[in-house]
Amino acid sequence: NVILTNHIKICQTLLYKSRLNDIVQYQYSLCRSLLDLIKESKNKNWHIPILILTLTDLRLLTNYFTSYISRHTDGNTSPPSQRIADLSIDNDRQTSETNVTKTIELLTEAFRVCTSDRCTEQRLSKKWGAIQILNQLLKLCHRIKRYELGEQLLSFAEQSLEFRHYLLEDQKMTYDYFLGKSYLFKDDYRKATECFDPIFQRCPRFMKKNKASILIHLCVSK
Structure with a gap:
């Protein structure tokens, strides 16, 4: 089970304070596997809360790399949490940009998977998770000043997502x-x-x- 394997790897790397890059890769693989599982599940949405939780963790981990990019652009940076600061970090700008881009792409794909669900029964629809995933994506996009992507998705949400009123x-x-x-x-x-x-x-x-x-x-x- 890829999901369980990556979760165990994350726990191990946190326990032994391994490299942050490794944790991000394991978390990304976990989210990717879970999203693939959701794509294959028809008229089921019980996976969505788990996906939101894992994507939120991925976004929080990716925040460190956005801070690293900021130091190279405008000098502004937010300090990482103590939990992240305790990890061993071997990083450069290219690695940071790669990790941030991959996370944005995965969040965008997850948002589209939820919004494209054709299930007509509200309680089984995956659309319930779309706005929560969008919120995570917006936080990341605004952190690195990629406002244009957030603008596009917000416009789509306002026009098409009726579930936004039930958050x-x-x-x-x-x-x-x-x-x-x-x-x-x-x-x-x-x-x-x-x-x-x-x-x-x-x-x-x-x-x-x-x-x-x-x-x-x-x-x-x-």
Whole structure:
């Protein structure tokens, strides 16, 4: 079982603090195998929560490589988590760009697999996972300033994904945040305000960084 094998390899590399590059490759292989399994499953969507969880982990691991790219471009970088910082890292710009590109491509493919599902029964549809995967993709695209891809997928989601209205609160806030930024890029300040204003009110006070970011964009939109 490829999925189980790669999961065991990830656990081993974390245990012995092996190279981050190896962990990313194992996580990518795990996600790829799971996505291939989902493609073959007709009228079933029980795999989707597992896929979202593994893709989220892959995106978080890939964040380190986006920081490495940023150091070579504009000097801005976010420090890696302690868990990642403890790992052995043998890295260069080309490796970073390769890992980031592969993750973006896999997230995009997963999004398209979910949105193209033809199952008519809502509870069995894979479309339920599309927005959560899109949120992960948007976080990564905005981190490396690849806004054009996010714009295309957001436009598609707004036009075609009826399930976006049934998201959990945190996922809905994330989606509306990026949708608001999209409207800002288009100079549509009214719609941007309609996105930022509600999520600023709903964002918990203890999430100070998120609330501050929303407030900055809200001020710009007004």
